Amino acid sequence: MARRKIVAGNWKMNKTPSEAVALVEELKPLVASEDVDVVFCVPAIDIIPVAEAVKGTNIAVGAENMYFEEKGAYTGEISPAMLVDAGVKYVVLGHSERREYFAETNETVNKKVLKALEHGITPIMCCGESLEQREQGVTMDFIRQQVKVGLQNVTADQAKTMVIAYEPIWAIGTGKTATTEQAQEVCAGIRACIAEVYDDATAEAIRIQYGGSVNAATAPELFAQADIDGGLVGGAALKPDFGKIVNYK
């Protein structure tokens, strides 16, 4: 069975609650689609008003992070149950910005992935190499490690429901999209890694996105690749262009 495409916007630290609602109202008609899953991953404080604003539309709400404990003395953190209660269906985990600025590791990402799955939230687990790693020729080794550790103790049935986002760090927010060949090559490598860890059926089911300066012009070719099942979109997710990315065909 063909995998359904999934296009997710990663709003990062942008939009106040009232600005968020205004953006949802603007994008709502533009992102309508029967064929593609559409997700808006928004700042924690925007989740509740955005969940209200997307009611009755095809837009699902995602969070940009989550903590791996159930509750308790973790000042400033947000639990999986809080996200579920607020209507969240997806959560971005292990984004390179969280790894770089907030000391996330493959191990903490793994704990979060397991917790999200336990609560029925679909993880969008991010991986991707730096420019230095690409130049040193260790891209696939590095990403295989991120993927394998991130998926530790995740069952095949759980893995099948997940989304993995391949985001080369050098392509994020830089305007430098990976070439279609580079993106497809790594996404195929990730799928092969899933087949090794689990089996072919799991590798066939899991959805793999490309992210990194995706825009309306680059999306059609990227999303047409055999192993690219959509995109994780930053900058362009805050503009009407996001509608063109969703409706890339």
Ligand code: PGA
């Ligand atoms: P970008 O961000 O599309 O602005 O490069 C992508 C991301 O970081 O998820």
